[in-house]
Amino acid sequence: MSETITAMPGTTDVSAASVHQMSMQQALNRALDEVLADNPKTVIFGEDCGRLGGVFRITDGLQAKHGEDRVFDTPLAESGILGMSVGLAMAGFHPIPEVQFDGFAYPAINQIVCQIARMNYRSRGTLPMPITLRVPSFGGIRAPEHHGESLEALFAHVPGLKVVSPSNPHDAYHLLKYAATRPDPVIFMEPKSRYWQKGPVNLSSAATEVSANDDGTAPSGSLTGARVAREGRHVTLVAWGAMVSRCLQVAELAAEDGIDIEVLDLRWLKPIDAEALARSVGKTRRAVVVHEAPLTSGLGAEVAQLITQSCFATLKAPVERVTGFDVPYPSGDLEDEYIPNIDRILFGIQRVLEYRRG
Amino acid sequence: MTTEPVLAAVDDDAAPLTHHQLRELYTLMAAVRHLDTSAVAWQRQGIIPAYAPELGQEAAQVGSGYAVDRTRDFVFPTYREMGVARAMGLDMVGYMSTHKATWHGGMYNPLESRFAPIQAVVAGSVLHAVGWAHGQTLAGQPTGEMGVAMTYFGDGASSQGDVHEAMNFAAVMKAPVVFFIQNNGWAISVPTERQVAGGSVAARAAGYGIPSLQVDGNDVVAVFEATRSAFAHCRAGNGPVVIEAMTYRRGPHSTADDPGRYRTLNEERLDAGEDPLERFKQRLLAEAIADEAFFAEAQRLAEEEEETIRRGIEDLGPRPGAEMFGLVFQEPTPALQSQATAWREESEHV
Numbered sequence: 001m002s003e004t005i006t007a008m009p010g011t012t013d014v015s016a017a018s019v020h021q022m023s024m025q026q027a028l029n030r031a032l033d034e035v036l037a038d039n040p041k042t043v044i045f046g047e048d049c050g051r052l053g054g055v056f057r058i059t060d061g062l063q064a065k066h067g068e069d070r071v072f073d074t075p076l077a078e079s080g081i082l083g084m085s086v087g088l089a090m091a092g093f094h095p096i097p098e099v100q101f102d103g104f105a106y107p108a109i110n111q112i113v114c115q116i117a118r119m120n121y122r123s124r125g126t127l128p129m130p131i132t133l134r135v136p137s138f139g140g141i142r143a144p145e146h147h148g149e150s151l152e153a154l155f156a157h158v159p160g161l162k163v164v165s166p167s168n169p170h171d172a173y174h175l176l177k178y179a180a181t182r183p184d185p186v187i188f189m190e191p192k193s194r195y196w197q198k199g200p201v202n203l204s205s206a207a208t209e210v211s212a213n214d215d216g217t218a219p220s221g222s223l224t225g226a227r228v229a230r231e232g233r234h235v236t237l238v239a240w241g242a243m244v245s246r247c248l249q250v251a252e253l254a255a256e257d258g259i260d261i262e263v264l265d266l267r268w269l270k271p272i273d274a275e276a277l278a279r280s281v282g283k284t285r286r287a288v289v290v291h292e293a294p295l296t297s298g299l300g301a302e303v304a305q306l307i308t309q310s311c312f313a314t315l316k317a318p319v320e321r322v323t324g325f326d327v328p329y330p331s332g333d334l335e336d337e338y339i340p341n342i343d344r345i346l347f348g349i350q351r352v353l354e355y356r357r358g
Numbered sequence: 359m360t361t362e363p364v365l366a367a368v369d370d371d372a373a374p375l376t377h378h379q380l381r382e383l384y385t386l387m388a389a390v391r392h393l394d395t396s397a398v399a400w401q402r403q404g405i406i407p408a409y410a411p412e413l414g415q416e417a418a419q420v421g422s423g424y425a426v427d428r429t430r431d432f433v434f435p436t437y438r439e440m441g442v443a444r445a446m447g448l449d450m451v452g453y454m455s456t457h458k459a460t461w462h463g464g465m466y467n468p469l470e471s472r473f474a475p476i477q478a479v480v481a482g483s484v485l486h487a488v489g490w491a492h493g494q495t496l497a498g499q500p501t502g503e504m505g506v507a508m509t510y511f512g513d514g515a516s517s518q519g520d521v522h523e524a525m526n527f528a529a530v531m532k533a534p535v536v537f538f539i540q541n542n543g544w545a546i547s548v549p550t551e552r553q554v555a556g557g558s559v560a561a562r563a564a565g566y567g568i569p570s571l572q573v574d575g576n577d578v579v580a581v582f583e584a585t586r587s588a589f590a591h592c593r594a595g596n597g598p599v600v601i602e603a604m605t606y607r608r609g610p611h612s613t614a615d616d617p618g619r620y621r622t623l624n625e626e627r628l629d630a631g632e633d634p635l636e637r638f639k640q641r642l643l644a645e646a647i648a649d650e651a652f653f654a655e656a657q658r659l660a661e662e663e664e665e666t667i668r669r670g671i672e673d674l675g676p677r678p679g680a681e682m683f684g685l686v687f688q689e690p691t692p693a694l695q696s697q698a699t700a701w702r703e704e705s706e707h708v
Contacts, residue, residue, distance in 0.1 A: 043496065069496050075530055080485055080523035087489020087507070090432075090474070093496070095489075110520075114479050115486070121685045122463035122475045128688050160686055183688035271691035 018204040025195040027169035028058045030203075031176040032096065036066045039094055042180065044071045046081055046098030046134075055100055056136055056195055078108035082133070086115050089129045096180055098134045102189075103146025105135055109154075116185045117160030131185045132176070137165065138241050138292050139339055140193030142332030149329055150293035152240075155187045156270040156302070163269040165189040167229070167244035169199040171267060174223055189269075191242035225268065226276035232262035235286040235349050238277065238303050240266040243290045243340065250345045259349065269299055277303065278310035285311070286352040288320040290340050295323045317355030322348040372586060375579060377647045383424060383578050384642060385656045387416045387635050390441040392660035393450070393667065394609075397440075397457065401613040405672060406457045410438045414576075414608030417634035418540050420445045421581030422508070422603070425589055426472070430505035432490055434474045434483040439510050448473055450663075451670030460674050481518035484509045484537070488524045491533035491598075501595040508536040508585075514545025516559045525598070529566040534592035536585065537563075537600045540575060542607035543629060547620040560602035568598050575603030576634040606630045679705065 022030070035042050044059055050073040053060030063071040074081050078099050085095040099105045105112065112133070119129050139148030155163045162184055166172035172190070179186040229244055230251050237247040244265045251261035264280050266272060281287045287307050289300035304319035322340045330338050375383070390412075397409045412419060419441025426433060426446055435442060443453045452466030456476045463475030477483040487509035494505045515521060516539060528535045539559045543550050551557070563570035569591065573584045581603055588599035608630050610617050617626070642648040683690065683698035690698075 075523070075526055077523040077526070079520055080488075080527045083485025083520060083524070084489035084492065084527060087486035087491070088493050088496075089489075090486060091490045091493030091497070093493055110479065110482070111485065115482060119475070120688060123468050124461065124463065124465070124681075125685050125688070126467055126469050127475070162687075162691070271693050274692070 019200050019202050021198050022169055022201050023196050023198050024166070024169045024172045024190070025057060027173035027201050028176055028190065029060055029062070031173045031180070032059060032062060033065065035096070035177060035180045036062060036070055039181070041092060042070070042094045042096060043088060044096045044098070045074050045084075047074060047076050047100050049073060049098055054098065056192065058134070058136075058190070058195075059098070078104050078106075079111050082108040082111035082116060085131045085133075086111065086119060086129065089131055090119075090127050094130045094132075094180065096132045096134060098136075100136065101143070101147045101192075102135055102137045102149040102151055105133075105151060106146075112155075112161070112187075113158050117158045120184070121160060128183045129185045130183045132180045132182075132188055133185065134176075134188045134190060136192040136195075137189035138191050138193065139329060139335055140242055140292075142335060145329070145331075148335070150241075150291065150324070152189060152269045152291075153293055153297060153299045153302075155189075156299060161185055161187055161270065163187045163189065164267060165191065165241040165269060166267065167191065167194065167239075167241055167265050169197075170201045171223075171227070171265075173201050173203065175267065178223055189241060193242045194245065197245070225273035227265045227267055228262065228276075228280065229265040230261065230263040232260040232284065234260045234284060235288060235352055236262045236264055236277075236280045236284045237288050237290055237345070237349075238264045238266060238280075238307075239290045240269060241292070243292060246340070246342065247290055247345065250342050250349070253342065254346065254349060259353070261349070266303070272302065272306060274306045274310065277306050281307050281311045282314065285314050285316045287311075287315075288322055288345065288348040288352055290322045290345055290348070292324050292339050294326045295321060296326050298323055317352040320348045320352050372583075372590070375582065380579070380642060380647050381652065383420060383582070384638055384648065384653075385659065386420045386424070386445050387441075387578060387638065388653075388656040389660040389663050390416050390420060390444050391635050392657070393444070393454075393664050394440060396664045396668065397454065398609070398613060400668065400671070401457075405668065406454075407459050408613050409457045410612045411609035412438050412441055412607075414606045414630060414634065415540055415542055416441050417578035417638065418575035418581055418603040418605045421578040422510075422538055422585045422601075424582055425585035426508065427506075427589070428472045430503070431589070432472050432474070432487075432505065432507050434487040434490075434507060434509040435476060436480070436483070436510055436512070436515070437476050437478050438512075442510065443471075443473060446471065446473060450667045451674070454667060454671055455674055458671050458674055461677060465674075481511050481515040481520045481524075484511055484515070484518075484524040485520050485527070487535050487537075488528045488531070488533050491528065491535045491592075492531050494534055495531070502593060504534045504593045504595060506534045506536060506589050506592040508538055508589075510538050510540065512539065512545065513541040513543070513550045513554050513559060514548065516562075517545075517553060525563065525566045525568060525600070528598040529568050532595070532597035534595070535598040536588045536592060537568075537598060538585070539600070539602045540605055541602050542575075542605050544607050544611070544621075546611040546615065547617075558602060560600050563600035568600050570600035570602065572602045572604065575605030576631060576637065578634060578638055605634075608633075 049059045050063045081097050085097045088095045166175045239247045247263045289303045300321040400406045401409045423442035423445030448471050449466045455465040487507035491507040560570040560572040571584045573580050
């Protein structure tokens with residue numbers, strides 16, 4: 001269970017009573033619990049979401065507390081889960097469906113792309129789709145095939161969808177509560193390798209506009225945009241999901257060599273906070289995008305273009321990308337070779353620092 | 359043919375259709391027939407770019423649509439349900455606007471019409487009906503008064519995996535859904551025997567424990583009564599029903615199709631069976647429910663109605679381009695707003 005801790009030095013708008021140390025799994029569970037309590041039209045469903053509480057226990061205890069009409073198991077069919085969400089939304093409900101693992105979104109892609117993303121448009125705004133699709137995402141847990149995929153570029157490319165990924169328990173709690181009260185469909189990508197890491201969560205609703213950093217210091221950034229996870233002067237690392245904590249590790253190591261790294265946690269992958277990118281890279285003049293998804297046509301390309309657009313005149317080097325490879329996501333034994341590791345991120349930083357024109 | 363399990367609440371004691379209702383059904387079918395054949399002509403005349411005719415399916419569509427209670431039910435159509443739309447009293451200019459290429463989903467209000475936006479994905483909305491219907495259960499609608507979802511699809515669409523998922527979900531959740539299949543013999547060029555293993559979509563229902571009815575889809579009264587029974591079953595909280603209306607697509611798949619490449623005129627004549635409109639007319643005459651003056655009047659009304667709808671369609675201008683951007687989200691993204699601004703500056707020179 002979460003334990004109350006005292007406010008940390010340097011934080012603002014943090015009353016001791018409302019800051020709790022909890023894992024992302026606990027933070028997400030708490031957010032869902034509160035959303036169910038706040039809005040009687042909210043329904044949570046998917047494979048094993050009910051009695052079991054989900055394979056990651058994100059919906060643990062919610063059926064017992066809120067009833068089988070609010071939190072329920074569906075047959076094992078993702079297209080059915082997402083297609084049903086459309087009809088429930090048309091009937092005035094606010095569905096929060098879960099696909100159990102990222103790779104299982106593929107069987108539902110027709111309902112996500114052709115139906116959920118388009119119904120508001122097709123119906124000329126009369127049938128909004130307030131659907132929050134929770135997708136345990138990304139790799140890092142030595143899982144079977146199709147359990148470690150990064151689908152953000154696919155989703156972000158689809159008109160009508162919004163995409164968000166929290167990197168820490170505090171953001172997970174507030175971003176899920178925020179997404180679940182929006183009138184548009186949001187793909188909520190949970191970094192499954194970070195489910196069990198604890199961090200401070202300020203449960204105060206006043207904390208929705210700010211976000212405590214991983215060390216509890218220097219809150220920054222509106223919940224609807226990116227977040228400066230670490231301030232620095234020399235290079236900006238742009239990341240989301242599980243890669244944020246890895247980039248923070250890299251920043252600590254680079255600091256030993258006198259390199260001052262800024263880490264920008266993008267959070268929203270659609271819409272991307274272009275102003276935050278411009279602000280950060282306008283200052284550092286060098287950027288490396290880090291993501292787990294394959295390189296080609298990955299979201300890093302979009303980020304690089306946005307940075308080029310706003311910072312071309314002052315950039316010291318082309319934007320670098322440190323990403324997964326253009327290969328099917330490998331088995332656990334090769335996972336560490338695939339996911340950007342500390343060395344590869346440091347090499348990327350070195351390339352932008354040592355770049356010379358001509 | 360009824361296969362086990364059977365309807366739990368067959369409305370055997372429901373009153374037979376009155377003469378007035380029978381005449382109303384004919385008037386609707388005549389209006390649909392005339393609008394449908396006219397729409398093909400509109401396409402040939404360049405008034406609309408394309409149309410998907412439902413010629414021959416008037417009984418299946420009008421008979422089923424006539425059973426819908428617009429105060430509580432909801433219909434999920436495909437792109438060939440003009441007859442259902444007309445029977446439910448939709449704004450037909452709004453409906454036909456999809457064929458004018460004005461707006462994909464149509465310009466009618468789906469919530470007020472109780473008729474979901476026109477759906478171009480084959481079997482795309484079958485699952486939506488299940489979700490909507492389960493919503494009626496979750497909303498705690500009293501048994502006997504539940505709103506019912508009716509979803510339309512064809513023999514071709516029955517091959518889609520979503521149809522299986524929908525029937526299974528609906529049966530597991532006892533959702534009040536009527537799966538209304540129009541088996542019209544053809545999925546563009548592929549005949550039912552190359553499409554539906556076992557020859558009947560209704561027969562599959564037994565595997566889900568869903569009662570099913572296979573009806574003569576060219577008999578408007580039989581279709582209406584089957585649909586009314588199904589609605590009664592669903593309303594009483596007994597779960598879903600499958601209806602397979604056996605009919606025939608007398609026209610092409612669409613105005614871009616050429617049936618001569620896959621069936622001969624002789625085959626069409628042999629397979630189409632009786633014309634549902636003519637057949638109903640003969641019945642009404644034989645039973646002295648209507649006379650020739652009535653049919654002439656029905657035709658006159660149909661022509662008048664078509665003219666009004668055609669004028670409405672001709673008067674429909676293109677939608678403002680700003681709607682492309684404005685209707686994607688309830689809360690537009692900054693990127694989309696800046697694209698809209700750039701479009702306005704570069705296209706409208708403002």
